[in-house]
Amino acid sequence: SQQGEEDPQALSIQEGENATMNCSYKTSINNLQWYRQNSGRGLVHLILIRSNEREKHSGRLRVTLDTSKKSSSLLITASRAADTASYFCATVAIGGGSQGNLIFGKGTKLSVKP
């Protein structure tokens, strides 16, 4: 079953604006990762934040993690039309014989209009 939910399910913004997507999860985690998927394609890893980290940056991406609320957010600054894609958060559970398989949310579909 899915680990949690991304919010919003769909987001439409103008080029240059910032896009914020949220993710909630259910279990204790080792880390949380964000992936991007262009329509009909495979997933591309964007950023990984470990459970003992609160914030991480990579280029125009900023990720936060609040383990007390079991939530994370992904901020894309100064968005471009090329950022149009679906964005998924994924977690790796702690213990339970986990072999590192990712548990994904349902994704946020981002549309950036030029």
Place this chain on the structure above:
Amino acid sequence: DTGVSQNPRHKITKRGQNVTFRCDPISEHNRLYWYRQTLGQGPEFLTYFQNEAQLEKSRLLSDRFSAERPKGSFSTLEIQRTEQGDSAMYLCASAPLSGVADTQYFGPGTRLTVL
């Protein structure tokens, strides 16, 4: 680094037929995962290989599904007696052995349509 490749990219089959998909991981990666993604959903884990050993299987992997990684390199996923509910994107991902919880590298997927 040629990335993870999957073949075929698209497969259309009739209900009841068998299909087989292939995944070629990044060459030095010991870990290989299969996921299934239906329309509008995130990927769901199917099975995991560490080298040639299949170490974990999801309850989603019914007995019509079988996966192999015979020499610890490429992997195949076979679906027997396909059903319309099997229509989905099948994704393969690989990762190095160090750090069980680290980044996975995904292939482009095989889109299966069962008529």
